[in-house]
Amino acid sequence: MVACTQPRRVAAMSVSRRVAEEMDVTIGEEVGYSIRFEDCSSHKTVLKYLTDGMLLREAMADPLLERYKVIVLDEAHERTLATDVLFGLLKEVLKNRPDLKLVVMSATLEAEKFQTYFSGAPLMKVPGRLHPVEIFYTQEPERDYLEAAIRTVVQIHMCEPAGDILVFLTGEEEIEDACRKINKEINNMGDQVGPVKVVPLYSTLPPAMQQKIFEPAPAPSREGGPAGRKIVVSTNIAETSLTIDGIVYVIDPGFSKQKVYNPRIRVESLLVSPISKASAHQRAGRAGRTQPGKCFRLYTEKSFNDDLQPQTYPEILRSNLANTVLTLKKLGIDDLVHFDFMDPPAPETLMRALEVLNYLGALDDDGNLTPLGETMSEFPLDPQMSKMLVISPKYNCSNEILSISAMLSEL
Numbered sequence: 001m002v003a004c005t006q007p008r009r010v011a012a013m014s015v016s017r018r019v020a021e022e023m024d025v026t027i028g029e030e031v032g033y034s035i036r037f038e039d040c041s042s043h044k045t046v047l048k049y050l051t052d053g054m055l056l057r058e059a060m061a062d063p064l065l066e067r068y069k070v071i072v073l074d075e076a077h078e079r080t081l082a083t084d085v086l087f088g089l090l091k092e093v094l095k096n097r098p099d100l101k102l103v104v105m106s107a108t109l110e111a112e113k114f115q116t117y118f119s120g121a122p123l124m125k126v127p128g129r130l131h132p133v134e135i136f137y138t139q140e141p142e143r144d145y146l147e148a149a150i151r152t153v154v155q156i157h158m159c160e161p162a163g164d165i166l167v168f169l170t171g172e173e174e175i176e177d178a179c180r181k182i183n184k185e186i187n188n189m190g191d192q193v194g195p196v197k198v199v200p201l202y203s204t205l206p207p208a209m210q211q212k213i214f215e216p217a218p219a220p221s222r223e224g225g226p227a228g229r230k231i232v233v234s235t236n237i238a239e240t241s242l243t244i245d246g247i248v249y250v251i252d253p254g255f256s257k258q259k260v261y262n263p264r265i266r267v268e269s270l271l272v273s274p275i276s277k278a279s280a281h282q283r284a285g286r287a288g289r290t291q292p293g294k295c296f297r298l299y300t301e302k303s304f305n306d307d308l309q310p311q312t313y314p315e316i317l318r319s320n321l322a323n324t325v326l327t328l329k330k331l332g333i334d335d336l337v338h339f340d341f342m343d344p345p346a347p348e349t350l351m352r353a354l355e356v357l358n359y360l361g362a363l364d365d366d367g368n369l370t371p372l373g374e375t376m377s378e379f380p381l382d383p384q385m386s387k388m389l390v391i392s393p394k395y396n397c398s399n400e401i402l403s404i405s406a407m408l409s410e411l
Contacts, residue, residue: 001045003065004072005052007080008203008237009035010210016040016049018243036380038207052082056089057380060330064093070101075240076114077106077278079314079343085324088340089331091118107240107285108278110311117342133250133288137301145253146174148298150181152251156296157186157193157229163248163293164217164230166238166286170257170272175200175233182231194218194226201234213244236275239282243289250287250295252280254303258313261320263352268320276312280304314343321345321353322383326362329369330377360387381409 006012016033025031032041034050041048050058052073059065071090073083090102104114104121111123142148149167156165169175179198186196195218201210218228232244236256256275261268275283280297287293297304316324325336333339336350357363360383362373369377376386385405392401 001068002047002070002072003055003068004047004049004074005055005083005086006049007052007075007078007083007240009051010201010203010207010237011075011240011242012049012051013207014214014242016047019047019049052080052086053380056082056086056327059086059089060327060377063331064097065090065100066097069099070103072103072105074105076104077108077110077311078240079312079316081315081319081324084314084316084342085327087117087342091340108281108311113342130285131288131290131292133284133292134294135284136294136296137304138298139300141300141303142253142298145255145298146178149251149253150178150185152296152298153182153231154185156249156251157196157231158189160249160294162227162229163291164232164244164246165249165251166244166247167231167233167251168236168238168253168256168283169233170255171235171270172200172202172204175202175235178233182233191221191225195221195228196231197228198231198233201232201238203235203237213238213242217246236279236283238286239279242286244286245290247286247289248291248293250283250293251298252283252295253298254280254308258318259315260318261349263320263346263349266320266352266356274308276309277304278311280308316341316345317343320382321349322356323381325350325353326357326369326373326377326383329357329363329367329373334367357383360384362387381405385409 006015012033012035016031017027020027020031023031028040028042029044031047032045034041034048034054036051036054065071073086076083094100094102115121115123146169149169153165153167167178169178179200182198186193197218199212201213213232217230220227230246232238238244254275255272256279257270258273259268260271284295287295328336328339337347354363354367357373358365361370362376362383364370372390375390376383379386379389385408388401389405392398
């Protein structure tokens, strides 16, 4: 079987459906997908798309991943926590399984760094067939990128030829607010402009709602009237893997929410931060998938050249590693300091993670996994929540803790 990982669930689902369609097979048979809470694969499946986190969980039950002959790590430039751990794990697996083929794919990869890490692996470049994308910058920095994004959507709808719009914003609240305001502004214009379908996209949206981004733009409200337009307002979930037919215009304010962890006070938070140049290129590329497009960057060209980092900072260097350490311990990796991370995390971050796990009773004083730790590692949750769930029957509060854990965890 061939496994192909994607960093996001919506990408794993949409890419697998597209491949099944191209191969003229039923999804879930020869081509399938596996994401959290949903496994659409069978004994017939030969090509399976899954999130990087799902492959990591499969490795906990089958450390050599013997069911797979080929593993493709797609969108490797995103450097998610799970992908970085998979790099180190698969590098070890390859030593014990010379028959396994590993393919690392990306559109904006630091190729030399990856080649060095994987012991001089061969590099193959596949030329893309992107259409040209015209880039526009603002003359002055925008005071309020949300208002600027809404204003740009309205201007495009009034002045530009037919074509759908993709707007990048940072989170659910901001996106829902923007959708309401865009609908209100355009509806107030009446029949002088075409109808719009404004569609939100973020990770906690139910899968059925996420699929609405693939629906066509509305028809003109009257015969011979102005064309309808679809407007997708999304987090960086739409930055990679997804091709939304009809997107001609991209609006990029230059921000996304990124996880930041302070090991000293043990607090992890999501902060709105500037994106990298690699992310900006990916966003612009969304406009040129099916026809020539335009990308409106709501920041100056000087900011792009001087202020944005070349690549996205790896998640492993800015995250709480307690769950990662628990996973590695479950996989039998005890020497964490010498585990082959592509970008090793700070020793202090690892020490704090070990301290937390010892305090929770998941590790003993020698750093070995306890029976409680074995059970906790089975949950795709932060260790604190896993511990709460495991011991809740003792305190006769399982129903309450289940509800609290469901509310606190990312769906």
